[in-house]
Amino acid sequence: MSAEVIALEGVRELADTSLQTRNTLRVPARAARLFEVDDASQLPALLAALGDFPSMVLGSGSNMLFVDDYPGAIIVLTSRGVLVETEDDTHRVVVAAGELWDDFVRWSLTHGLAGLENLILIPGTVGAAPIQNIGAYGCEVGEYIESVEAWDRQTASVVSLDHAACRFAYRDSLFKQQSGRYIVTAVRFALPRHAAPRLGYAGLPEELERMGVAKPAPVHIAEAVERLRRRKLPDPAVLANAGSFFKNPIVSTEFGAILHQQHPGLVSWQAGRDRHKLSAAWLIEAAGLKGYRDGDAGISSRHALILVNHGHATGRQLWAVAQHVMNTVEARFGLRLEPEPNIIGATGG
Numbered sequence: 510m511s512a513e514v515i516a517l518e519g520v521r522e523l524a525d526t527s528l529q530t531r532n533t534l535r536v537p538a539r540a541a542r543l544f545e546v547d548d549a550s551q552l553p554a555l556l557a558a559l560g561d562f563p564s565m566v567l568g569s570g571s572n573m574l575f576v577d578d579y580p581g582a583i584i585v586l587t588s589r590g591v592l593v594e595t596e597d598d599t600h601r602v603v604v605a606a607g608e609l610w611d612d613f614v615r616w617s618l619t620h621g622l623a624g625l626e627n628l629i630l631i632p633g634t635v636g637a638a639p640i641q642n643i644g645a646y647g648c649e650v651g652e653y654i655e656s657v658e659a660w661d662r663q664t665a666s667v668v669s670l671d672h673a674a675c676r677f678a679y680r681d682s683l684f685k686q687q688s689g690r691y692i693v694t695a696v697r698f699a700l701p702r703h704a705a706p707r708l709g710y711a712g713l714p715e716e717l718e719r720m721g722v723a724k725p726a727p728v729h730i731a732e733a734v735e736r737l738r739r740r741k742l743p744d745p746a747v748l749a750n751a752g753s754f755f756k757n758p759i760v761s762t763e764f765g766a767i768l769h770q771q772h773p774g775l776v777s778w779q780a781g782r783d784r785h786k787l788s789a790a791w792l793i794e795a796a797g798l799k800g801y802r803d804g805d806a807g808i809s810s811r812h813a814l815i816l817v818n819h820g821h822a823t824g825r826q827l828w829a830v831a832q833h834v835m836n837t838v839e840a841r842f843g844l845r846l847e848p849e850p851n852i853i854g855a856t857g858g
Contacts, residue, residue: 515558519548528579532570533632534816535749536824538853542582549588549606549694552660565853566692569609571632571751572641574816574831576824577854586636586694591616594697601655602698606636610643618728623704624653626731630738632745632752636693640684641849642677646734647710651677655699659684659691667694679780680756680849688851706730712737743809749818750809754831755789755846768842789846790814796837806830828855 514522526543529535542562544555556564563581567573586606591613594601600622604613610633614625627648637643642651657675661668668691676683684691706725708714716733717725725733743750760768765785769775772795776788793799793813800810806822807830809815816831831848839845 515544515555517551517554517558519546520551520555521545521547526583528567528570528575528583531567531585532573532575532751533745533749534570534574534751534818534822534824534827536575536818536822536827538575538824539578540583541578541580543585544582545585545587547587547607549586549660552584552692552694553665555584556660556662565689566636568606568634568637569632571745572637572850573853574751574824574827574848574850574855575853576828579853584692586634586692588694598702600698600700600702602700603658604635604696604698606634606694606696608635609633610635610638614731617700618731621702622700623702623727624648624698624700625650626727627707627710627734629731630735635696639675639677639682639693639696641680642682642685644680646713646737647707649677649679651675651682653698653700654696656697657684657691657693658695658697659693661691663690679759679786742812743815743817748809750815751850753789753814753849754816755793755814755834756849757786757789758792758844758846759784759786760844761785764844772842787844792838792842792844792846793834796834796841798834798837801830801834803830803833808834824854828852 523543526540528538528540546552559582564584566584588605588607590605592603594603610631613635614629617625627646628650631643631645638650639654639657642649654672656669656671658669713733716737717729720733722729759780762783762785765777776791778786780786790813798808799813801808804822804826805819806826807817807819809817816827818827835846
C-alpha cells in the first residue's frame with residue numbers, strides 16, 4: 510500500500526502515531542498509521558484501500574500489551590449510539606462498538622434494567638466486550654448478548670452472529686478463537702427488568718450488608734461492586750495497568766484434588782463436571798510474587814493478578830515480568846498461567 514492519505518468521510522488518519530495514551534499500561538509504543546472510524550459502514554472501503562497492509566482493531570487499549578511498535582495500521586472504532594429496539598420485560602438494545610462499556614452499564618441501570626450490574630467499572634469499549642467475554646463478580650457479558658454485528662474479513666461481508674455462533678466461554682469467544690477475522694461493529698443485548706441477583710462472589714454479600722441493604726436492587730449491587738473494585742484494584746488513571754492480567758486456570762478435578770492436598774489453602778471453584786477453576790491470584794501470591802517489581806515493571810501490591818507500570822516501563826519489560834510470573838508459578842505448582850490481554854509483538858512465552 511502506498512503512503513497516500515486515505516480520504517473517507519467519517520474517517521480520520523494519523524501517521525506514525527504514539528499509542529502511549531491509547532493503552533492503559535501506558536507503554537511507549539507507536540503505530541505506522543492509525544485510523545479513527547466514526548462510521549462503521551466505511552470499514553469495507555478503508556480495508557480495501559489498505560489492501561495487504563497489516564491492520565488490527567484497538568478499543569480503549571485496556572486489554573492490550575504492546576511489546577513492540579505496531580508496523581501496520583491500527584483501526585479505532587469511534588462510532589457511538591444506543592438504540593432501544595423493544596421495551597417490555599426484556600429490552601433489546603443495540604449498542605455501537607465505540608461506546609464505553611462502563612457508560613453503557615450505567616445507562617442500563619438508569620433505565621431500570623438488570624444483568625450488567627456486576628460488570629460495572631470495567632474499562633474498555635462495548636465492541637471489545639464480547640471478544641474477551643468480559644466477566645466479574647460471578648457474571649459474564651455473553652449471558653446477555655443476543656447477537657453481534659461484525660465485518661467478516663474472510664468473506665468480505667457484514668454478518669450478524671447469534672449467541673450460539675459467538676461460542677462464548679470463560680474469557681473466550683469465536684472472535685478470540687478466530688482472531689483478526691471479525692471486526693465487531695455493534696452488539697445486541699437482551700436485558701431484563703427483573704433478574705435474580707448474583708450474590709455468590711466472595712465479599713459481595715458482606716459489602717451489601719455494610720451498606721445496610723437487605724434486598725438489593727441492581728443499583729445496589731453495582732454500588733457494592735464499585736466499592737469493592739475501587740478498594741481492591743489500582744486505578745489505571747493513577748497506576749498504569751490492564752486489569753486482571755492472568756486467567757484463572759481450569760484443571761481437572763483430579764489434578765485440583767492433588768494440588769489441594771499439597772496446598773490446603775488453595776482457593777478454587779467448581780467449573781462444570783470434573784473441572785475446577787483455580788485462583789490465579791492465590792497461586793501468584795503463594796509463589797511470593799504479589800508486589801514483585803523489576804524496575805518500573807511489576808505486580809500490584811494490592812492484587813496479585815494485576816501487572817502494573819510504575820512509570821516508565823516498556824512493553825518488553827512488562828512482558829518479561831509476566832513471563833517471570835508464569836515460569837515461577839509453573840515451577841511451583843506444575844501448571845502454566847495464561848495472560849488475558851492480547852500481547853502484540855511477543856515472539857514466544
